[in-house]
Every structure is written in C-alpha cells, then in structure tokens.
Amino acid sequence: MGTYDVMQVCMNGHKITHSYVENPEFRQSACDQCGADTIHKCPECGEPIRGKYLVEGVASVGGPDPPEHCHECGDPYPWEDEADQFAEVDASVLDDELAERCLSEYESGHYQSAVRTAFTVLEGRVRDKGGFPQGLSGAKLMLEAFNADEGPLSFGQTEGEQDGVMFLYRGAFQALRNPVSHRFVEDVDEDYARDAIHTVNLLLRLLDENTSA
Ligand SMILES: [Zn+2]
Ligand SMILES: [Zn+2]
Known part of the structure; x- marks a missing residue:
C-alpha cells in the first residue's frame, strides 16, 4: 500500500503541485497562471487534497490532475462550479x-x-x-x-x-x-x-x- 502526497490547486483549478509535502519549494500562495488563491485542503471538511501516489521503492513521473470532488466528504472543489463550465451548452x-x-x-x-x-x-x-x-x-x-x-x-x-x-x-x-x-x-x-x-x-x-x- 502506498500513500498520497498532497496536491495544491488554485481556486480556478490550475494544479500548482502534486508533491506539496515532498517538495515544499513548489508551493505557491497565489497561482502563477491566473493569480487566484491556492488551497491544499478541502474547504468543506479540511481533508488534504490527494496528490501524487507514492509507493515505497518505486519511482514514478507525473501525478494526477486536480480531482473534481473531495474523496472524504464528496463536496465539489471550488474549481468545479466555475462559471466557464456552466457556459457550455450540454x-x-x-x-x-x-x-x-x-x-x-x-x-x-x-x-x-x-x-x-x-x-x-x-x-x-x-x-x-x-x-x-x-x-x-x-x-x-x-x-x-x-x-x-x-x-x-x-x-x-x-x-x-x-x-x-x-x-x-x-x-x-x-x-x-x-x-x-x-x-x-x-x-x-x-x-x-x-x-x-x-x-x-x-x-x-x-x-x-x-x-x-
Ligand atoms: Zn490559476
Ligand atoms: Zn471534503
């Protein structure tokens, strides 16, 4: 069984880092793409956002994209109810x-x-x-x-x-x-x-x- 690092994401859904714990130097308090504030925990329940999946002794490159919902409480993350998503005609x-x-x-x-x-x-x-x-x-x-x-x-x-x-x-x-x-x-x-x-x-x-x- 591996463990998850933590992901930091801006409020508009830009991924800042999926290695928040392992590589603190990648953290940003404001997004370098859009300037929005960043979070690394669910605003609803406080559970850390899942980042890169780490298995001891196994090196891997890359990590997941920002998830849509909190894996703990199921609430949608803030970037999921952005207006530009609503703008699409279904x-x-x-x-x-x-x-x-x-x-x-x-x-x-x-x-x-x-x-x-x-x-x-x-x-x-x-x-x-x-x-x-x-x-x-x-x-x-x-x-x-x-x-x-x-x-x-x-x-x-x-x-x-x-x-x-x-x-x-x-x-x-x-x-x-x-x-x-x-x-x-x-x-x-x-x-x-x-x-x-x-x-x-x-x-x-x-x-x-x-x-x-
Ligand atoms: Zn951003
Ligand atoms: Zn939550």
Whole structure:
C-alpha cells in the first residue's frame, strides 16, 4: 500500500503541485497562471487534497490532475462550479435538430448566428406542426398558430393556458430573436446565446410534448 502526497490547486483549478509535502519549494500562495488563491485542503471538511501516489521503492513521473470532488466528504472543489463550465451548452439535453444545427456555430463563437438558427428551427417546427406555408414566419406565425379561436395548435386545458402559450412563443420572437436580427448585435455573447438556445429548447419540447395539432 502506498500513500498520497498532497496536491495544491488554485481556486480556478490550475494544479500548482502534486508533491506539496515532498517538495515544499513548489508551493505557491497565489497561482502563477491566473493569480487566484491556492488551497491544499478541502474547504468543506479540511481533508488534504490527494496528490501524487507514492509507493515505497518505486519511482514514478507525473501525478494526477486536480480531482473534481473531495474523496472524504464528496463536496465539489471550488474549481468545479466555475462559471466557464456552466457556459457550455450540454448537447445531451438539447433537441436533436437544435443541437445539430446550432452547436457548431455556438462552439465556433458565432453566437449571433447560433441564436438566429435556433429560432429558425423553432419556426420550422411550428410551421410543420400547424401546416403553415413557408412565407409565414416570426411573431405573426406564432400568433396564428396558437390563436385560441382558430389557431391549429392547442395547448393545455384552458383558454388562459392557450393564451399564455401564444404570448410566450410570440414574445420569444419579439423579445429574444428580433433584437438579435436587428439591433444589439454586440450584446449577443456566449452567455446570451447559451440561454437563448436553452429557451428555444424548452419551447421545442413544449411543442413536441404538450401541443396537439
Ligand atoms: Zn490559476
Ligand atoms: Zn471534503
């Protein structure tokens, strides 16, 4: 049986050293890559972070990457809930067509175009389901599709729900899509695009699962 040395890691997840005990000269109080503070113990329970695995008489090179969770209490380490991880769009929860058409644009940094494409997918789906011609699009399409009196798509049990859905879909185009197409182009960053794509994902899901034509 071997033993573990201790690892020192910065709050953003850069490994400082996996030989904190054996090589104290490698310790840093601030990360030399990003300047963040460093830790070598779990902030939750105080258990040292596992570093290099040492077996007596066996020399080895290298060591593990920073772990995601504390092996003692199971809490995620601080670098695991960093915002940049959240910024990724999780393809596994997205509608297949949406993932296929938007993700490459999103991942290559074309955020504005990724958002536009997401809404184009939604438009196409509503058009197909309601039997509308190509020419009808955007807010007007949503208004006609979900109209409580003569719209082809019905949702929920009450007229209130039906109205709510109509306003939701129409509003998504007016408030979230149209600004992307016309104005505020510089405001469409990675975070906006991610949230817009997930919003469209929800609307696609409601359309597929809760709407009848
Ligand atoms: Zn760092
Ligand atoms: Zn812990």
